[in-house]
Amino acid sequence: MDRDLVDLKHLKSRLPSQRNFSEPIQLSVEKQINHLLGLKTTLQELEIETPSEKLKRHMLTADQVTASQIHVERIRTVSPRLELEEKNLFGFLQEMPKCEIHLHMEACISRQTLLDLLEKHGVEHEKEKIERMYQFKNLQEFISLFLFILDAIRSPDDFHLIFNSLRKYLEENQIHYAEVFLAPSRMISNGLDFHEIAETIDSLASECVRTGGPEVKYLIDVSRTFGSENASKNLQRILKLKTTNIIGIGLGGAELMGPARDFKDVFAQARSEGLRCVTHAGEDDGPWSIRDSIEILQAERIGHGTSAIQDPSLIELLKGRSIPLEICLTSNVFTGKYVREEKDHPVRYYYDQGLICSVNTDDPEIFNINLSEEFFKYYKHLGFSITELIDLNRQGVYSTFHPHPASMWKQFEEKTAKLRKKYSV
Numbered sequence: 001m002d003r004d005l006v007d008l009k010h011l012k013s014r015l016p017s018q019r020n021f022s023e024p025i026q027l028s029v030e031k032q033i034n035h036l037l038g039l040k041t042t043l044q045e046l047e048i049e050t051p052s053e054k055l056k057r058h059m060l061t062a063d064q065v066t067a068s069q070i071h072v073e074r075i076r077t078v079s080p081r082l083e084l085e086e087k088n089l090f091g092f093l094q095e096m097p098k099c100e101i102h103l104h105m106e107a108c109i110s111r112q113t114l115l116d117l118l119e120k121h122g123v124e125h126e127k128e129k130i131e132r133m134y135q136f137k138n139l140q141e142f143i144s145l146f147l148f149i150l151d152a153i154r155s156p157d158d159f160h161l162i163f164n165s166l167r168k169y170l171e172e173n174q175i176h177y178a179e180v181f182l183a184p185s186r187m188i189s190n191g192l193d194f195h196e197i198a199e200t201i202d203s204l205a206s207e208c209v210r211t212g213g214p215e216v217k218y219l220i221d222v223s224r225t226f227g228s229e230n231a232s233k234n235l236q237r238i239l240k241l242k243t244t245n246i247i248g249i250g251l252g253g254a255e256l257m258g259p260a261r262d263f264k265d266v267f268a269q270a271r272s273e274g275l276r277c278v279t280h281a282g283e284d285d286g287p288w289s290i291r292d293s294i295e296i297l298q299a300e301r302i303g304h305g306t307s308a309i310q311d312p313s314l315i316e317l318l319k320g321r322s323i324p325l326e327i328c329l330t331s332n333v334f335t336g337k338y339v340r341e342e343k344d345h346p347v348r349y350y351y352d353q354g355l356i357c358s359v360n361t362d363d364p365e366i367f368n369i370n371l372s373e374e375f376f377k378y379y380k381h382l383g384f385s386i387t388e389l390i391d392l393n394r395q396g397v398y399s400t401f402h403p404h405p406a407s408m409w410k411q412f413e414e415k416t417a418k419l420r421k422k423y424s425v
């Protein structure tokens with residue numbers, strides 16, 4: 001299977017560009033590569049009833065189910081049995097001022113907030129059942145939970161509770177600046193008014209800054225899942241707004257169902273109207289998806305970018321154009337498409353190659369993780385030194401759409417230097 005993959009990639013790289021037949025052949029090769037990668041992952045997930053000793057050594061030592069690994073991992077990182085040095089580092093990372101730029105608002109809804117929402121709308125529920133839903137074991141169960149959370153949002157006013165949940169997460173992790181995704185498609189189809197949602201979240205973000213809280217900006221996910229017409233409708237809704245904290249659009253959703261090229265016009269219009277443009281790419285599809293995001297959509301940042309490692313010329317492109325990657329380590333291990341263990345994540349390679357990388361959680365409340373733990377994993381599994389972790393934090397600051405990243409970093413840097421002394425790291 002690996003040999004076939006190498007052959008297919010070689011074949012793809014030899015296709016001449018600018019020829020009439022190139023695009024359909026390229027699409028067909030990409031489809032086959034994806035199919036094989038899917039099969040490979042499925043095979044890796046099969047349980048072997050009586051593995052040989054030799055095979056046992058190569059098998060995962062943790063749970064076979066990746067989601068359980070996340071749980072195991074989290075417990076380990078905050079364990080009281082941590083060595084003193086690691087404890088100090090963890091304390092330092094918790095207090096270090098940070099920013100986060102790949103974070104979904106719906107996935108910052110804590111269990112308690114979800115219960116509060118259900119209570120508010122008089123929806124009958126069992127607390128234990130909700131708790132069990134958060135212990136999801138596979139992608140299907142994860143999606144069920146996500147949809148359950150979305151359907152619990154019944155009115156724009158609910159965003160007061162949701163924003164409180166987000167603010168608590170940001171403050172607990174010393175995240176002073178965040179760019180947060182919100183995907184309104186399902187809420188709109190559930191009958192909610194987008195305009196009201198937008199005005200509510202906009203005023204909540206302004207109020208947050210006024211009361212000494214973190215700065216929150218929004219990127220509205222126009223979504224790949226429901227096609228370009230739906231994405232265009234979402235964009236027209238955004239363009240009618242008079243808000244100050246909604247600064248751009250993102251392209252999330254099912255990557256394999258909605259190739260970047262379908263959204264060319266939507267992104268061109270968004271850019272011409274001065275909106276910032278980012279995409280999720282290379283999370284569930286190959287490096288071509290990242291290249292298309294850059295070349296066709298002119299995305300300013302790439303969310304995930306996990307499959308970029310398969311294409312050296314793409315690495316050069318990312319580097320040459322200084323396009324930052326929003327890395328979501330735990331999320332990628334959970335999805336398991338291109339990486340199955342933290343230690344194998346390409347972020348180490350990307351960083352060493354000089355790509356601009358930032359550290360993000362993607363879905364903190366759902367994965368039961370936070371940004372401080374995410375930084376710790378880079379140290380624990382990928383050999384990032386403390387200086388490198390601080391440098392990643394700096395790269396994150398410069399990856400934001402904040403108008404003055406240098407002054408934000410200056411403040412972060414001063415506080416960070418004091419914290420290094422405090423924790424002797």
Ligand SMILES: [Zn+2]
Nearest residue numbers: 252280303362
């Ligand atoms: Zn995401």
